[in-house]
Amino acid sequence: MAYNEFLADRVKNILHEKRVVFEAKKMMGGLCFMVDDKMCCGIVKDQLMARIGVDAYEEALTKTGCSEMNFTGRPMEGYVFISPEGVDLEADLAYWIQLCIDFNPFAKSSKKKK
Numbered sequence: 001m002a003y004n005e006f007l008a009d010r011v012k013n014i015l016h017e018k019r020v021v022f023e024a025k026k027m028m029g030g031l032c033f034m035v036d037d038k039m040c041c042g043i044v045k046d047q048l049m050a051r052i053g054v055d056a057y058e059e060a061l062t063k064t065g066c067s068e069m070n071f072t073g074r075p076m077e078g079y080v081f082i083s084p085e086g087v088d089l090e091a092d093l094a095y096w097i098q099l100c101i102d103f104n105p106f107a108k109s110s111k112k113k114k
Helices: 005-017 054-060 090-106
Strands: 023-027 030-035 038-044 047-051 066-068 079-082
Touching: 005 030, 005 038, 005 090, 038 090, 047 090, 054 090
Parallel strands: none
Antiparallel strands: 023 030, 030 038, 038 047, 047 079, 066 079
């Protein structure tokens, strides 16, 4: 298991409840949830990866279980990791997913145009 499948199912359930059209794609050894062809959130091992944007970034880092996303040796501003303790409760997970959904319309798509 490269990523926490139970957490992935919980994320899928919340996205369905909120009537968000999404596509789940395996990438970077985890699972990414795409909304409007843009990375919205994902699961990396047992952590939630949240794309929340720079406006919500500093406040998010003060929340339980939240840390900067750092794949390459430097933090990716606007993206955070949330450890299992930060998404243990459904209300906490729903909070993070809602932040991702709220930011999604402002996110840039990485989809290549032909």
